Amino acid sequence: MKSKGKASKRSQQAWSESDPDPDLQLETEPGSSEQEGSEASVQLGDSWRPRRGERRRVRSDGGGGGEGGGLGVTRASSRRRRQHSSAKERNVRRLESNERERQRMHKLNNAFQALREAIPHVRTDKKLSKIETLTLAKNYIKALTTIILGMSGGCRTGADCPDEATASRLLQCCQQRLKEEDDESLSKYLTQIHSFNQGS
DNA sequence: TAGGCCATCTGGTCCT
DNA sequence: AGGACCAGATGGCCTA
Numbered sequence: 001m002k003s004k005g006k007a008s009k010r011s012q013q014a015w016s017e018s019d020p021d022p023d024l025q026l027e028t029e030p031g032s033s034e035q036e037g038s039e040a041s042v043q044l045g046d047s048w049r050p051r052r053g054e055r056r057r058v059r060s061d062g063g064g065g066g067e068g069g070g071l072g073v074t075r076a077s078s079r080r081r082r083q084h085s086s087a088k089e090r091n092v093r094r095l096e097s098n099e100r101e102r103q104r105m106h107k108l109n110n111a112f113q114a115l116r117e118a119i120p121h122v123r124t125d126k127k128l129s130k131i132e133t134l135t136l137a138k139n140y141i142k143a144l145t146t147i148i149l150g151m152s153g154g155c156r157t158g159a160d161c162p163d164e165a166t167a168s169r170l171l172q173c174c175q176q177r178l179k180e181e182d183d184e185s186l187s188k189y190l191t192q193i194h195s196f197n198q199g200s
Numbered sequence: 201t202a203g204g205c206c207a208t209c210t211g212g213t214c215c216t
Numbered sequence: 217a218g219g220a221c222c223a224g225a226t227g228g229c230c231t232a
Contacts, residue, residue: 093218098209100219105207129205 116128119140128136 094210097211097219101210101221102208104220109207131205 112130112133115137116133119133119137
């Protein structure tokens with residue numbers, strides 16, 4: 001936790017301390033009376049203006065997973081809907097939403113931490129970054145898969161396996177994947193551990 | 201000081 | 217309708 005609460009503190013101030021009557025406040029020019037650096041967006045006429053920077057994202061990239069197309073009507077109607085509630089209510093919802101998002105991200109980080117602890121790596125003085133964790137985990141799984149597949153020839157008797165059909169399907173799937181990906185996972189994983197260990 | 205990583209805010213979209 | 221999810225934006229901290 002390097003910068004915990006830095007933005008949230010600012011935002012909380014902007015929402016809760018700026019003015020007892022946000023209905024009036026939020027209709028004014030950004031930065032005119034609220035604290036500098038507040039991240040709340042304000043509505044000017046029919047458009048939403050960014051508080052913090054001059055830029056605001058416009059979903060031109062098609063959004064995550066291609067969800068961004070055909071937004072005009074949806075956006076307009078959702079804005080209309082938003083206008084029904086008072087600025088104060090919007091503020092409350094925004095704060096609640098921020099809190100939920102924070103909790104969600106904390107859960108995500110907890111999951112990352114659990115993953116860090118689940119995968120063996122040499123370097124313990126420095127925490128694995130998220131991207132390192134994901135990459136290492138992927139290659140670790142592949143390495144384990146390789147090992148299991150290597151062992152599987154001798155131990156697949158079927159009699160002592162309660163769900164042989166499932167195991168067999170899984171095995172086929174793994175074999176297929178390994179074939180497709182020209183697998184060098186074990187050596188890759190070891191190389192990666194080595195490179196992380198070097199501090200790269 | 202630049203660049204990497206991260207936490208947080210935010211608004212749009214999806215899902216229940 | 218409201219919460220979850222997503223991704224862009226921003227700024228702080230740290231390290232080479």
